[in-house]
Amino acid sequence: MSKNKSASGQVRIISGQWRSRKLPIHDLEGLRPTTDRVRETLFNWLSGDISGARVLDCFAGSGALSLEALSRYANYARIFELQTSAAKQLQQNLQTLKCETADVINGDSLALLAKGNPDSGFDIVFVDPPFRKDLANKTIALLDEKQWLNENAQIYVETESDLAHLEVPSSWVELKQKSAGQVTYRLFQYQID
Numbered sequence: 001m002s003k004n005k006s007a008s009g010q011v012r013i014i015s016g017q018w019r020s021r022k023l024p025i026h027d028l029e030g031l032r033p034t035t036d037r038v039r040e041t042l043f044n045w046l047s048g049d050i051s052g053a054r055v056l057d058c059f060a061g062s063g064a065l066s067l068e069a070l071s072r073y074a075n076y077a078r079i080f081e082l083q084t085s086a087a088k089q090l091q092q093n094l095q096t097l098k099c100e101t102a103d104v105i106n107g108d109s110l111a112l113l114a115k116g117n118p119d120s121g122f123d124i125v126f127v128d129p130p131f132r133k134d135l136a137n138k139t140i141a142l143l144d145e146k147q148w149l150n151e152n153a154q155i156y157v158e159t160e161s162d163l164a165h166l167e168v169p170s171s172w173v174e175l176k177q178k179s180a181g182q183v184t185y186r187l188f189q190y191q192i193d
Contacts, residue, residue: 011062014040016071023093025062025086038180039068042156045176045187046124049154050074053123056148058109058139063090065126065156070099074124077102080109110135113142121150128158137167144169144190153190158183 010022014036042065043050050069055077057066066077079102081087087106094102105112109129125143129135136159143149154175159166161184168174172188179185 009062011064011067012036013067013071014043016068016073018067018071018097021071021097023063023067023096025089038158038178038183038185039064041178042185042187043068043072046154046156049124054078054120054150055124055126056080056122057126058113058143059127059129059135060090060104061086061128063093065128066102067093067097069124069126070097070102075101078122079104080112081106082108110138110142113139113146113148116146117148121153122148123150123153125149125153125155126158127155131160136163137165140166140168140172144171149190151190151192155188155190156185157188158185160184 009025011025013019013021051073053074055066055069055074057077057079060066060079060081063079066079070077079090081090081104084106087104090104125148127136127139129139136157143155155172157166161179161182168188171191173191174186174188176187177184
């Protein structure tokens with residue numbers, strides 16, 4: 001009996017140039033696409049800032065956040081994903097959409113962030129790591145220390161609701177916070193003193 005290697009789920013783009021498009025995703029351990037409801041709230045928060053933005057998706061998974069941003073006319077997205085099969089699926093989905101303004105990088109996000117940002121910073125950053133692996137605080141520290149953020153960048157952080165403490169730099173101002181089920185999500189703005 002051969003293994004079925006086809007995608008086992010879908011992610012739906014909510015709005016923009018690819019509105020209502022459904023793209024395949026693999027059913028992988030720890031893959032937890034941001035729900036449509038949470039995504040809709042987030043992109044309402046970001047509505048005036050997406051068009052023309054440079055986006056960094058630190059733990060892409062299904063790519064729901066970066067694909068939604070690109071659909072809403074973000075200028076560019078750099079997409080980090082550790083799992084090879086998920087990264088390949090993201091590349092295939094970008095090809096399906098004929099999108100040439102994104103780079104998928106298959107690798108460990110913390111190691112990639114630790115290298116620092118070699119080019120222009122980012123205007124919008126998505127931090128939605130696998131839960132209960134102590135990744136959110138480490139990611140936040142690296143984004144700040146290694147200068148990944150443009151002035152006034154907005155940073156979306158999605159964590160498990162029972163996370164004991166979220167450590168954010170003093171230069172990050174919390175703009176919004178909501179909870180849905182076992183998820184808490186926040187939007188910060190990076191402000192240079």
